[in-house]
Amino acid sequence: MKFSNQLSALLIISALFVSCKNDDLSNGTGKLALSVTDAPIDAANVKAVYVTFTGLEYQNSGGSWETATDFTSPQVVNILDLQNGKTSLLGNYTLKSGNYTGLRFKLDAPAKGTNNPSNPGCYVELLTGEKMPLFVPSGASSGYKANGNFSVPINGVVEVTADFDLRKSIVVTGNGSTYILNPTIKIAVNNQSGTISGLVSNLATDKKYVIYTYEKDKYTASESAEPTGENVRFANAISSTKVSSTGAYTLAFLAAGSYDLVVVSENANGTVAVEKQISAIVVQSQKTTSLNIAL
Template sequence: MRYLKNVTFKSLMIATFISLGLTSCSDDDGSTTSGEGKANLTVRMTDAPGDYDAVFVDVQDIEIQVEADSELEAEADVDGDGWVSVGEVKTGVYDLLELTGGVSQLLADTEVPAGYVSQMRLILGSENSVIVDGEEKPLNTPSAQQSGLKLQLNQTLEAGENYAFLLDFDVDKSIVATGNGSYNLKPVIRLSAEADAGVVVGAVVLPVDIETSIQSLVVLTGESVTISAYTDADGNFSLNGVPAGVYSIEVIPEADSNLDVYAIGTVEVKPNETTDLGELTL
């Protein structure tokens, strides 16, 4: 996989985005009262682009903090602090830079008792590292290892509902170089409870006289939202978790390609729908 180098505008355009999608379904008895029954919870991880060869994170658990005296806490909170594991977490070491261009990694797909959840936290292990110019260096993550990276949620999980969380790292902001040549991982993830979000997809097509592979950065910008993704090896891209609204889009080729930026002034995104932009020829 190829990564952009020397893209000075990247830090201004890339914003992490974590979307909460909500799709309704009914229990057999028709009950949707919070605190009764089960809610389905899926958690996926993806990554905004970053200027490194690879970034490996060691995922050990995902926990949610439930309201005191709720059914969920009574069932699973052995420490009495409200934090419980979502269960069935796919632990392992993942390369964040393989999770761009709309690619995501499923971390959990499980059922939890319905109820109010105030926070979610991602707990990392010790096998975190970054590869810079071909050299692997350890990533120190003391806070995420000990207590987990906490994300505000403040969401009532209703019985019979499906909740899909997308955890989107911002690699450029998450990795901090220290003065002695080492690196710290201070994960930057933004949590947004946007329901009924849409998806924007398309394919970037190179001019016929270009024979080499060129990767582009696709940036969607709205009044208060910026979402970006790299194209994959075939030029395809997917911008996930886009709140309904009107946006502008820019396709930014690699800096040394000498290709112009492709701009679309108005793109309407509708709730729970996929907006297909088709082929965008640079």
């Protein structure tokens, strides 16, 4: 009888502990340190891509969208300047602790069909110095969702990077006179991500090179074909990077896993060719996988 009473007391204490712990998690807060990065754009005549962020929303455990009230003023970022693992910190935001299933960015951009917008918050700067407004599809006032999950620890900080893939996000129409912005964004939790980097040798001096990253066995040869309409080449690539004139490259913010790389060249006439494919490159969290590639 005495043992039974002791067991009952232990069960009650355990239940109270779990209840208090869950209550702490549901009522506690933590910090989201949010940065942005980018992959290169296909258009060779583009010098910079400026994006004005006006707000941030988040979705807790698949529930309703809530506004980050401490995103207090617009921030202008040259997204094109953030390549090869380079990032720009948007800010540190206080969120309830717990699991999150997405972020949504509000942007200051004119809707498609707007005539001659003055001082657009999102625009492309060409090599000539001319500035072209970036239009967004109508109905985009709700913002742009970034795909990915992350957890905010109670009284802690989670560092997250939103990867704006401008190569997929910007489409040029009207014989090069109209730029449409439809962001493709994915979320990477920094301490759960890794990097692939190295040198590419035997480069031709009259060509440019880009490396595309695919989830293992997801690449098909049809993706290298000339795109139609508002489609892009290598549409299913999850990341890409330009190879420098010295052969150096960096593919950052990749979730741990196995990847295939596709090395692509482009000559002065714009002819694109797949030079090499490398399969099953393993990426580990918080580590850099070194990979030198000989063409």
